[in-house]
Amino acid sequence: MAFKKHAIVLPSMTPGSSRTISVLRFGKTGARPKVYMQAAIHANEMPGTMAMHHLMPMLAEADKKGLIQGEIILVPTVNPIGQSQLIGNSHAGRYNMLSYENFNRNWIDLTGPVEVAVGKKLGNDAQANVRAIRKAALAALKAMKPLNELQTLRVEIQKLSVDADYVLDLHCDIYAALHLFTAKNDLPQGAIQALAADLGSQATMYNDPYPLASTFSGTNSAMWAKLGEKFPNAKIPQACMSVTVEMRSQHDVSDALGSADAKNLYRWMVRQGVIGGVAAPLQKIKAPASPMSGMDVGYSRGTGFLVYHVKPGDKVKKGQAICDVIDPANPQGPKARTTYKSQTDGVLFSRRFDGYLSWPGQVMYRISGPLPLAHRIGMTGLDD
Ligand SMILES: [Zn+2]
CATH class of the missing domain: 3.40.630.10 (Zn peptidases)
Structure with missing residues (x-):
């Protein structure tokens, strides 16, 4: 059989x-x-x-x-x-x-x-x-x-x-x-x-x-x-x-x-x-x-819509801009944007689509990094 x-x-x-x-x-x-x-x-x-x-x-x-x-x-x-x-x-x-x-x-x-x-x-x-x-x-x-x-x-x-x-x-x-x-x-x-x-x-x-x-x-x-x-x-x-x-x-x-x-x-x-x-x-x-403690997780702090600067699989550096949350009603151009930056060197392995709605606490991206990060130790790996 x-x-x-x-x-x-x-x-x-x-x-x-x-x-x-x-x-x-x-x-x-x-x-x-x-x-x-x-x-x-x-x-x-x-x-x-x-x-x-x-x-x-x-x-x-x-x-x-x-x-x-x-x-x-x-x-x-x-x-x-x-x-x-x-x-x-x-x-x-x-x-x-x-x-x-x-x-x-x-x-x-x-x-x-x-x-x-x-x-x-x-x-x-x-x-x-x-x-x-x-x-x-x-x-x-x-x-x-x-x-x-x-x-x-x-x-x-x-x-x-x-x-x-x-x-x-x-x-x-x-x-x-x-x-x-x-x-x-x-x-x-x-x-x-x-x-x-x-x-x-x-x-x-x-x-x-x-x-x-x-x-x-x-x-x-x-x-x-x-x-x-x-x-x-x-x-x-x-x-x-x-x-x-x-x-x-x-x-x-x-x-x-x-x-x-x-x-x-x-x-x-x-x-x-x-x-x-x-x-x-x-x-x-x-x-x-x-x-997992080396995984940087980007949490949104505000409302708006998302636009990203990197794609899945991209290598990123600590401090590199990963995405912006744009306040649609703010007329002041760049000031309408909140930029989120990587807290580790590593690989961005997951994110949302451009244009997605963003809300406080939302996971916007994840980056794998080689070393434990102070703000991640003891946290659960997957929280969405
Ligand atoms: Zn699944």
Whole structure:
């Protein structure tokens, strides 16, 4: 069989409506390494879905030839709740309308339940610990009785990802260069650096030690780091490498990009031993990993409209003008403008479009920098 497909049925929230999530499986159930990959948790972010559109026939072909050594689970559109958010001829998809929470926050931290179930049994055998932790985490999810649609989505999706060796959560930004978010513990394995090189990431940022916000990729990875902190005498490896892949801009959806991204993801899976074969030599990494505390975030302080001086992927210097917020009713020319400047040397990797409305507290841009910035230490990495 080239692939298996099944659907997760979510509980109905209103009379006459019901939604499902399609899950595609390649390779052998239970085989290692296991890759879990999803796209469009923010439902109007389709570059990852497009990459999967090109990747799935490649995986089906590899599976037919018996080349897949491990197990690969793909969920091309993981969020049917967000997919259904058509509002006044626009597609929303980022926030759950019922609770106003960002769909990529509040994923389930399983550290507590795992600690209670197997904490006392964790010892010096790293592989035995990994097996026990994965089993306990899965059992905790199976024991949960979620009441509503979103909570069921989280539980069912984490059942697919919690025991994976590699978790890739495919997103995009409004206007951005390809970039990655990960955690410090994930870096020494080398798989992130290889992914950054294979995908051509222009900025790779790591949380230290793990993100404060419970993003999907953060939650999958952080459980291992948190258990390591709780049980310093037990051997607990970072058994899941988890990463948020920001696949450029919302409108960067094309056959050329999707096909190239699919080939890059496939090659990376060959490199990790998930698919048989020999991977092409690793390309030189475009940017070394840098700390999240080195990421400069431009917050607007006023109202007006935006005009930018730099594009995603541009290298910038500390003090360089990044954008202006223009007060439309101020007749004094340059005095109508408030200019925002970079607080680091680095790469501007995401911004909004020219002409966008600006409001106080709005994130206008992000810049990856090599060194921690005083005004960023202790702040959450993603606050919109
Ligand atoms: Zn997103």
